[in-house]
Amino acid sequence: MQELESKYIAKNIEKKWYDRWLSKNVFHSLPDERTPYTIVIPPPNVTGVLHMGHMLNETIQDVLCRKERMNGKNVCWVPGTDHASIATEAKVVNLLKEKGINKADLSREEFLKYAWQWKEEKGGIILQQLKELGCSCDWDRTKFTMDEDMSQAVIKVFCDLYDKGLIYRGVRMVNWDPKAQTAVSDEEVIYKDQHSKLYYLRYRFADEKDGYVVVATTRPETIMGDTAVCVNPKDERFASLKGKKLIVPIVNREVPVIFDEYVDMTFGTGALKITPAHDINDYNIGIKHKLNSINIFNDNGTLNDNGLAYKGMDRFDCRKKIVEDLQSADLIEKIEDYDNKIGLSERTSVPIEPKLSMQWFCKMKQMAEPALKAVESGQIKFHPEKFINTYRHWMEDTKDWCISRQLWWGHRIPAYYLPNNEYVVALSLEQAFEKAKQIMPDIKIEDLRQDEDVLDTWFSSWLWPMSCFNGINEPENEEIKYYYPTSDLITGPDIIFFWVARMIMAGLEFRKEIPFKNVYFTGIVRDKLGRKMSKTLGNSPDPLLLIDKYGADGVRMGMLMCSPAGNDLPFDEAYPEQGRNFSNKIWNALRLISGWTEEETEQPESSKLAVEWFKERMNVMLEQIEDDFSKYRLSECLKNIYSFIWDDFCSWFLEIIKPEYQKPIDKKTYRETISVFEDLMKILQPFMPFVTEEIYHKLRERPEDEFLMNACYPKSSKKENPMDGEFVFIKEIITSIRGLRNSKGLSPKQVLQCYIKESGSKDLILKYESIITKLANIDRINFVSDKQEGTLSLMVRTTEIFIPVSQNINKEEEIKKINEQIKYYEGFIVSINKKLSNEKFVNNAPEKVVALERKKLADCETKLNALKQELASLQN
RNA sequence: GGGAGUAUAGCUCAGUUGGUUUAGAGCAUCUGCCUUACAAGCAGAGGGUCAUAGGUUCGACUCCUAUUACUCCCACCA
Numbered sequence: 005m006q007e008l009e010s011k012y013i014a015k016n017i018e019k020k021w022y023d024r025w026l027s028k029n030v031f032h033s034l035p036d037e038r039t040p041y042t043i044v045i046p047p048p049n050v051t052g053v054l055h056m057g058h059m060l061n062e063t064i065q066d067v068l069c070r071k072e073r074m075n076g077k078n079v080c081w082v083p084g085t086d087h088a089s090i091a092t093e094a095k096v097v098n099l100l101k102e103k104g105i106n107k108a109d110l111s112r113e114e115f116l117k118y119a120w121q122w123k124e125e126k127g128g129i130i131l132q133q134l135k136e137l138g139c140s141c142d143w144d145r146t147k148f149t150m151d152e153d154m155s156q157a158v159i160k161v162f163c164d165l166y167d168k169g170l171i172y173r174g175v176r177m178v179n180w181d182p183k184a185q186t187a188v189s190d191e192e193v194i195y196k197d198q199h200s201k202l203y204y205l206r207y208r209f210a211d212e213k214d215g216y217v218v219v220a221t222t223r224p225e226t227i228m229g230d231t232a233v234c235v236n237p238k239d240e241r242f243a244s245l246k247g248k249k250l251i252v253p254i255v256n257r258e259v260p261v262i263f264d265e266y267v268d269m270t271f272g273t274g275a276l277k278i279t280p281a282h283d284i285n286d287y288n289i290g291i292k293h294k295l296n297s298i299n300i301f302n303d304n305g306t307l308n309d310n311g312l313a314y315k316g317m318d319r320f321d322c323r324k325k326i327v328e329d330l331q332s333a334d335l336i337e338k339i340e341d342y343d344n345k346i347g348l349s350e351r352t353s354v355p356i357e358p359k360l361s362m363q364w365f366c367k368m369k370q371m372a373e374p375a376l377k378a379v380e381s382g383q384i385k386f387h388p389e390k391f392i393n394t395y396r397h398w399m400e401d402t403k404d405w406c407i408s409r410q411l412w413w414g415h416r417i418p419a420y421y422l423p424n425n426e427y428v429v430a431l432s433l434e435q436a437f438e439k440a441k442q443i444m445p446d447i448k449i450e451d452l453r454q455d456e457d458v459l460d461t462w463f464s465s466w467l468w469p470m471s472c473f474n475g476i477n478e479p480e481n482e483e484i485k486y487y488y489p490t491s492d493l494i495t496g497p498d499i500i501f502f503w504v505a506r507m508i509m510a511g512l513e514f515r516k517e518i519p520f521k522n523v524y525f526t527g528i529v530r531d532k533l534g535r536k537m538s539k540t541l542g543n544s545p546d547p548l549l550l551i552d553k554y555g556a557d558g559v560r561m562g563m564l565m566c567s568p569a570g571n572d573l574p575f576d577e578a579y580p581e582q583g584r585n586f587s588n589k590i591w592n593a594l595r596l597i598s599g600w601t602e603e604e605t606e607q608p609e610s611s612k613l614a615v616e617w618f619k620e621r622m623n624v625m626l627e628q629i630e631d632d633f634s635k636y637r638l639s640e641c642l643k644n645i646y647s648f649i650w651d652d653f654c655s656w657f658l659e660i661i662k663p664e665y666q667k668p669i670d671k672k673t674y675r676e677t678i679s680v681f682e683d684l685m686k687i688l689q690p691f692m693p694f695v696t697e698e699i700y701h702k703l704r705e706r707p708e709d710e711f712l713m714n715a716c717y718p719k720s721s722k723k724e725n726p727m728d729g730e731f732v733f734i735k736e737i738i739t740s741i742r743g744l745r746n747s748k749g750l751s752p753k754q755v756l757q758c759y760i761k762e763s764g765s766k767d768l769i770l771k772y773e774s775i776i777t778k779l780a781n782i783d784r785i786n787f788v789s790d791k792q793e794g795t796l797s798l799m800v801r802t803t804e805i806f807i808p809v810s811q812n813i814n815k816e817e818e819i820k821k822i823n824e825q826i827k828y829y830e831g832f833i834v835s836i837n838k839k840l841s842n843e844k845f846v847n848n849a850p851e852k853v854v855a856l857e858r859k860k861l862a863d864c865e866t867k868l869n870a871l872k873q874e875l876a877s878l879q880n
Numbered sequence: 881g882g883g884a885g886u887a888u889a890g891c892u893c894a895g896u897u898g899g900u901u902u903a904g905a906g907c908a909u910c911u912g913c914c915u916u917a918c919a920a921g922c923a924g925a926g927g928g929u930c931a932u933a934g935g936u937u938c939g940a941c942u943c944c945u946a947u948u949a950c951u952c953c954c955a956c957c958a
Contacts, residue, residue, distance in 0.1 A: 010917080271957060286956095390884065393953090394953055398954075566907095572951085574891085579892095585918095589920080595918075599917075647906085752913080828902095854899095856899075857899090
């Protein structure tokens with residue numbers, strides 16, 4: 005075999021293998037007779053770059069795909085990107101601004117041309133980055149939510165829901181994002197705690213010179229929109245206000261005092277100013293009491309004509325100014341510190357402004373019902389299960405979904421307005437024209453004007469598992485029938501409502517079938533201090549730099565080592581480092597084996613035993629692995645494989661079969677070792693595809709395109725595996741002899757003598773004698789009936805081992821140690837006896853348990869006796 | 881305000897329906913080793929009243945109740 009570097013350099017081989025995999029198109033899937041395993045990627049924003057959250061998410065998907073591929077399934081992992089209307093539009097607007105172009109100066113068509121151009125040039129970088137991570141996506145199927153067929157599906161679904169009466173248009177109070185200048189859905193509003201102020205303003209009586217009512221508000225700038233002051237009818241303090249009018253400060257508008265039970269008497273002064281245009285509650289009260297609604301804001305959050313002297317100011321500048329003005333007019337009673345929650349736009353992080361406007365809505369209730377059932381019945385499984393509660397809570401109380409966005413980048417709403425402002429909804433302008441003619445027979449097609457708004461991004465994402473296979477446009481096509489429902493969805497719990505719930509609704513609504521069978525919720529990647537990774541904190545490592553430093557395999561392992569489903573992952577560079585070290589460890593195992601020359605010599609007993617034992621161990625591990633995968637315990641699974649390879653294979657198996665320096669190895673052991681090593685690479689392949697592939701090809705001559713991922717995952721042969729348990733005992737013996745060596749400062753090179761007291765374990769020890777002598781570096785095992793002179797004792801379970809040491813034994817030290825042990829076992833015996841002398845225990849506990857306690861007792865007594873003898877011999 | 885979850889070694893987590901020697905792993909720490917695959921390593925070691933207080937039971941890390949702390953979700957109190 006060839007010379008190998010002493011360190012594994014991931015960089016040197018990862019690209020090579022990824023290119024080979026691509027060139028042989030091994031990730032591509034087409035329907036065939038095999039069972040499909042389908043995952044659609046949660047499409048990242050087309051503008052996005054890879055962050056740690058993606059790394060975790062995509063690694064998990066790739067592990068599952070690669071495992072199923074080796075299980076013989078027809079794996080199809082569809083990659084793609086989301087047009088992300090708000091985020092992308094904002095990005096394009098900014099880019100244009102840098103070029104000195106103002107969006108407002110462009111026509112819709114001109115703007116979209118720029119946007120598409122930018123998307124073609126810079127979009128989808130993230131997909132390239134996934135390749136660095138080793139993701140086995142079917143790149144031929146790469147989708148984009150604004151692809152022609154995907155867009156068609158969106159429009160079709162819109163029309164369908166409209167025809168079913170589930171989509172309607174109307175004026176409602178919506179969440180307005182003044183920066184993006186669009187409405188957003190309830191789910192896109194993030195509430196955050198904020199230290200603010202509570203201002204107590206004086207509203208003078210209109211018909212009295214002196215009196216006034218004090219009203220508490222957090223938003224003094226909205227007084228310009230006040231149309232009433234409201235108090236609770238039960239509030240005796242305000243009983244005299246019936247029929248009174250008040251003067252809004254600064255504005256000097258006369259407004260009525262109204263009475264409504266809504267008002268909390270205990271809050272503030274018990275008097276509430278009503279601004280129907282800018283607060284959802286005030287809006288409702290306004291309707292109930294037939295109040296005027298005065299809008300004081302422009303769409304960008306500045307004051308409009310109703311803002312009087314403050315016209316043109318930003319809403320927050322206005323607040324400062326108006327407070328100053330109120331103070332100078334002595335209209336503020338007091339200002340208190342106050343903590344409240346404020347709604348921020350998920351995308352732009354600016355405070356949301358409630359705004360009354362004409363929008364499109366989708367009714368959810370009808371679709372939510374079966375979607376809830378699908379999860380509650382277990383048809384769709386959540387991992388971990390606790391998210392079912394979250395899901396149920398939301399599904400039982402769904403609000404209508406505001407789906408229109410005042411943007412250009414996205415799917416334009418297929419509603420067409422007639423000159424009289426009536427509208428029709430249709431798949432195309434032509435079809436709309438046909439419909440319009442029925443309303444207005446003499447209409448011309450040019451008279452139709454399409455709605456300016458686009459649809460919420462999630463209105464296309466919720467179709468993703470179907471539209472990836474063109475299942476909306478051609479519901480009977482072969483692909484959708486084969487790949488749908490998909491198998492697993494891997495995503496974060498933060499988009500359970502945005503996306504997961506809506507996909508389930510859409511799947512059931514449009515295909516009468518669930519979109520996926522399992523949902524695996526990942527945790528959130530945090531930094532060491534437990535903070536979320538964010539650009540502004542600068543605490544997020546660059547994934548590509550990590551890959552460069554530790555290899556994709558190392559990073560993949562690092563992401564998985566501590567991320568059980570649903571648990572947050574506190575990221576630390578120590579994890580990928582551990583991953584890299586693991587790659588290196590395996591690499592060095594390869595180097596060891598590569599240095600061996602095989603020869604037709606007899607197989608040593610120790611090697612024969614080691615091979616037999618390792619195969620049994622492999623069986624046990626394979627069952628463990630299958631169990632872990634079935635429960636999506638990937639983190640546990642990888643840890644098990646890690647210690648299986650590092651400890652069992654490298655530290656024990658290889659050390660046993662390792663021939664003496666520069667001696668050849670017998671053919672049989674050598675061949676078995678190669679084969680076992682190959683199996684280990686198969687087991688690890690889903691987690692660490694690169695290093696395993698490289699080693700697989702170095703272990704044996706094989707064609708370049710005979711890829712590890714196409715091999716079969718090893719299966720347990722499922723027989724009894726007694727040696728696995730026996731070996732644990734043998735390891736204990738070896739470890740304790742090594743421990744003695746260590747504590748007495750004896751060199752590992754020094755061959756020791758070893759006496760073992762005859763006992764029931766004699767046969768077992770004899771069976772493994774060859775291994776014990778080799779790994780503990782002892783001469784041979786001598787069975788004796790009593791302790792030998794000049795020896796130190798070891799106790800492994802109930803077996804006594806005596807090791808002669810040449811140096812003087814420090815009697816006092818030994819006596820002290822033994823006394824400590826005696827004390828421990830005596831205490832232990834007391835506690836066992838307590839149990840055994842308890843009649844209720846003996847009568848009620850299962851026989852097995854009682855027998856076990858008796859055995860414990862017997863074992864302890866044996867040990868105690870031995871210790872006492874030992875003590876006596878030392879004290880002589 | 882409502883709901884959910886978590887609490888085990890310095891850190892991150894296992895601990896399967898209560899009973900396998902008065903709790904396990906990885907990382908970190910300490911000791912000794914550059915032993916001829918690997919110092920990105922080898923051989924060992926130390927470290928825990930299983931959040932607190934009660935209860936159920938022959939027996940509780942495991943089940944129940946309360947308390948405390950943290951996390952998350954939901955909700956229109958200005």
